[in-house]
Amino acid sequence: MKVGILSLQGDYEEHESILRNLGVDTLRVKLPEHLDEIDALILPGGESTHFARILRRYGFAEPLTTWDRPILGTCAGLIILASEVVDEHPGLLLKRLNVRVARNAYGRQRDSFEAPVKVSDGRVITGVFIRAPRIVHVGEGVEVLATLEDGEVVGVRQGNVIGLTFHPELSGDDVFHRMLLDMARS
Numbered sequence: 001m002k003v004g005i006l007s008l009q010g011d012y013e014e015h016e017s018i019l020r021n022l023g024v025d026t027l028r029v030k031l032p033e034h035l036d037e038i039d040a041l042i043l044p045g046g047e048s049t050h051f052a053r054i055l056r057r058y059g060f061a062e063p064l065t066t067w068d069r070p071i072l073g074t075c076a077g078l079i080i081l082a083s084e085v086v087d088e089h090p091g092l093l094l095k096r097l098n099v100r101v102a103r104n105a106y107g108r109q110r111d112s113f114e115a116p117v118k119v120s121d122g123r124v125i126t127g128v129f130i131r132a133p134r135i136v137h138v139g140e141g142v143e144v145l146a147t148l149e150d151g152e153v154v155g156v157r158q159g160n161v162i163g164l165t166f167h168p169e170l171s172g173d174d175v176f177h178r179m180l181l182d183m184a185r186s
């Protein structure tokens, strides 16, 4: 089992260390050819406009619209996986998750915050939100994986693609990385 982490931008090292702690081999994905070597992929957070530009430049835009192994996208990664963005279009949407997102949607005073996140398995973890997007519409075929205490959706799954508005790799919680591994094994 080898999990790739798109390492052209963003906080890929934190994802790497979570996976290493789980005893999993990792690969820093920098070229589309690397997709052939991995069983699952992580799209880390960062800045989605920049992310979209480099995905296009390095030739990932087309393969990632159909690549059929499990994917976990956090924050900017979720934005790129979404089917629709209400405001500033990042320049590329892979349309792998039937959700509508709003970028930087929590306002300046809450640009970044931590909040308890309820996971669908019943556990509560700490969510780290950094200039986070908001999932403003959950479309057909999409399962809710995580919510804030008020019910706001912050994590979703469609098929074998997971998207989170927050950064579990920063609080060190591995529940979603384990879900990714389970999907890759099945």
Ligand code: GLN
Residues within 6 Å of the ligand: 044, 045, 046, 047, 048, 049, 074, 075, 076, 077, 079, 103, 104, 130, 131, 132, 133
């Ligand atoms: N605010 C960023 C964007 O809209 C996402 C932030 C993040 O990935 N932590 O692209």
